[in-house]
Amino acid sequence: xxxxxxxxxxxxxxxxxxxxxxxxxxxxxxxxxxxxxxxxxxxxxxxxxxxxxxxxxxxxxxxxxxxxxxxxxxxxxxxxxxxxxxxxxxxxxxxxxxxxxxxxxxxxxxxxxxxxxxxxxxxxxxxxxxxxxxxxxxxxxxxxxxxxxxxxxxxxxxxxxxxxxxxxxxxxxxxxxxxxxxxxxxxxxxxx
DNA sequence: GCGTCGATGGCA
DNA sequence: GCCATCGACGCG
Numbered sequence: 525x526x527x528x529x530x531x532x533x534x535x536x537x538x539x540x541x542x543x544x545x546x547x548x549x550x551x552x553x554x555x556x557x558x559x560x561x562x563x564x565x566x567x568x569x570x571x572x573x574x575x576x577x578x579x580x581x582x583x584x585x586x587x588x589x590x591x592x593x594x595x596x597x598x599x600x601x602x603x604x605x606x607x608x609x610x611x612x613x614x615x616x617x618x619x620x621x622x623x624x625x626x627x628x629x630x631x632x633x634x635x636x637x638x639x640x641x642x643x644x645x646x647x648x649x650x651x652x653x654x655x656x657x658x659x660x661x662x663x664x665x666x667x668x669x670x671x672x673x674x675x676x677x678x679x680x681x682x683x684x685x686x687x688x689x690x691x692x693x694x695x696x697x698x699x700x701x702x703x704x705x706x707x708x709x710x711x712x713x714x715x716x
Numbered sequence: 717g718c719g720t721c722g723a724t725g726g727c728a
Numbered sequence: 729g730c731c732a733t734c735g736a737c738g739c740g
Contacts, residue, residue, distance in 0.1 A: 572732070581732070591727065609724030611733050628732060646733045656726095687732050710733095 531671040536664055538672075539600035543618045543625035547573035548701040550616070552676035555632060557652050557668050564652050566632035566642055567673070569706040572685045573699040574615070574626045581691035584624030594660045595624040602668060604649070604659040611646030614654050616663065616670075630686070630700070633708045644710040678703040686710070 531554065539546060550571050557564045574582035583592045583605075594603045595617055603615040603626050619625040632642040632652075640651040648654075654668070663669050682698040689695055702709045 574732080583732080586728080589728075605732090606724095606726060607731060608733055609726075609731090611724095613732060615732085630732085644733070685732070690731085 526675075531673060533664060534600075534670045534672055536598075536600045539616060539618050539663070540620065541599075541618060543573040543575050543627050544699070546616070546618045547571040547627045547699070548680050548682075550627060550629070550670070551680055551701055551703050552673050552678045554635065554671040554673050555629065555652070555668075556671060557654060558666060559653060564638060565635040566640075566648075566652065567635055567676070568629060568632045568670075569678075570629075570631035570700070570702040570709050572628040572630060572701070574628065575699065576619075576623060576625050579691075579697075580694045581685060581688035582624070582626070584626075588624075592624065595626050596622055597660075600663045602658050602661040602663060604654060604656050606656060607646075612649035612654055612656060613645050614649050614652075614658075631702070631706075631708050631710050633706060641708075643708045679705055681713075683712075683714070686712075 550568050553568050555566050577584045584595050588596055599618050601617045603617050614629045615626040617626050630645045634640045642648040661668050680701050681704040683700045684696050685700045
């Protein structure tokens with residue numbers, strides 16, 4: 525057996541690429557949230573790519589506003605927003621400054637003996653204590669960050685994105701990615 | 717197991 | 729007036 529090695533934080537260069545490539549590469553990576561002398565870890569199993577202002581499902585398609593400002597900023601920062609008045613969504617800003625792309629973290633598996641149902645973007649934020657106060661956080665710092673997981677090689681399935689039926693021709697783009705073997709993926713699992 | 721519905725608040 | 733959601737309900 526190979527000796528256990530300390531996992532490394534994902535560097536800025538990992539995030540500074542197209543969301544189309546970052547989204548599948550995030551499957552199997554480890555999300556870490558440190559707060560109040562606690563540390564919660566989870567293995568990411570489901571993501572969605574929002575590929576820029578031309579993508580009608582991407583919030584950046586509405587232009588640069590107070591809400592979408594961080595998406596137009598540097599890669600490797602958190603974009604957290606409120607939806608339906610009660611759920612937070614955690615996204616990761618990718619690509620170059622002014623190229624507004626992001627990856628939505630949709631589901632994960634709790635790690636380290638901690639029990640939680642993280643099978644959906646709202647549940648993930650609720651149970652990992654992610655709030656709008658974390659909007660704009662630098663993910664290469666020490667509060668909220670991701671670790672590489674080089675020995676993890678998930679089998680990845682692609683489907684259309686969830687809950688964006690208003691997005692016309694972008695509705696059917698295969699921009700949702702998940703670990704085909706994980707029980708923590710949200711529904712539906714079928715490539716509808 | 718399914719489909720449908722309502723909660724709830726920030727934003728444009 | 730819209731949501732990148734979730735959980736409760738009714739069905740049969």
